[in-house]
Structures are given as structure tokens and as C-alpha cells.
Amino acid sequence: xxxxxxxxxxxxxxxxxxxxxxxxxxxxxxxxxxxxxxxxxxxxxxxxxxxxxxxxxxxxxxxxxxxxxxxxxxxxxxxxxxxxxxxxxxxxxxxxxxxxxxxxxxxxxxxxxxxxxxxxxxx
Numbered sequence: 188x189x190x191x192x193x194x195x196x197x198x199x200x201x202x203x204x205x206x207x208x209x210x211x212x213x214x215x216x217x218x219x220x221x222x223x224x225x226x227x228x229x230x231x232x233x234x235x236x237x238x239x240x241x242x243x244x245x246x247x248x249x250x251x252x253x254x255x256x257x258x259x260x261x262x263x264x265x266x267x268x269x270x271x272x273x274x275x276x277x278x279x280x281x282x283x284x285x286x287x288x289x290x291x292x293x294x295x296x297x298x299x300x301x302x303x304x305x306x307x308x309x310x
Contacts, residue, residue: 190278191297193254194306198278201294208254209282210242210273213307218244221270226262227284233257235293240283242273255293257286 191199196214200207215221223243233239233253240251262284265272273281288294298306 190300191254191294192300192303192306193252193297195252195254197251197254199254199294199297201288201291204288204291205260205285206255206257206288206294207282207285208251210249210251210277211303212277214249215273215277215281218242218249219246220244221273224266224270224273224283226264226266227259229259229262231259232289233259233286242270242283251283253286254297255286256289258289259284260287261285 191201192211193199196211198209198211221242221244225241227233227239231239233256235253235255237253238250239253242249242251263282266283275281
């Protein structure tokens with residue numbers, strides 16, 4: 188499945204009922220050099236729109252929100268050692284967390300890449 192995107196600049200890649208979530212390349216470029224990521228807690232139930240993580244860069248701190256309802260099942264521990272992975276590969280190796288999806292219909296409300304690019308032009 189192709190990635191989906193949020194207005195908060197997160198990407199979501201769904202395989203079966205598991206969603207991998209990270210920030211977009213646009214977001215990491217806006218933040219600059221990322222120095223720290225506060226990862227969510229495994230086993231935590233989250234709702235769409237809930238703040239679940241924080242990314243800190245040399246410029247600013249930015250909240251990360253859950254794009255859909257689910258339960259955190261995995262976190263990218265590599266980011267605790269080297270948060271700059273997000274700068275190097277935001278939409279692949281720089282993923283932040285994975286969640287087991289509670290309501291797959293919510294995926295339909297997320298943007299396609301084309302819709303996200305249009306959103307960026309108007310932002």
C-alpha cells in the first residue's frame with residue numbers, strides 16, 4: 188500500500204492491520220537537525236489526534252500525533268542512539284512507531300501523496 192499523510196506532516200504506511208508512522212521529509216527539513224526523539228510507550232492505546240511523541244531539533248520542539256486509533260506495538264529504538272536518522276531517511280529508516288490499527292476506516296481520511304503535495308503548496 189502507498190503511504191498516507193496527515194496535515195500534521197506525519198506519514199503512515201499500512202500493512203495488514205499494522206501502521207508504521209513517522210514524520211515527512213518536509214517536516215524534517217522544517218525542523219532542521221534533529222537531536223532527540225521522545226518515543227511513545229509500547230502497549231499504550233492512542234486515539235487519532237492524540238499527542239504521543241515529541242521531536243526536538245536545534246531549532247524547535249515539535250509534537251507528533253497519532254494519525255489513527257490503535258495500540259503502540261513497536262518503537263524505533265535506534266532513534267534513542269541517533270535521532271539524526273530522521274534527517275537522513277525520514278520516510279523509511281526514520282520511522283518513529285508502529286501501531287495495531289483499531290479502526291481501519293480512519294485510513295480513508297488521510298491524504299494521498301498527491302493530496303499532501305497540494306496541501307503543502309497551500310500551507
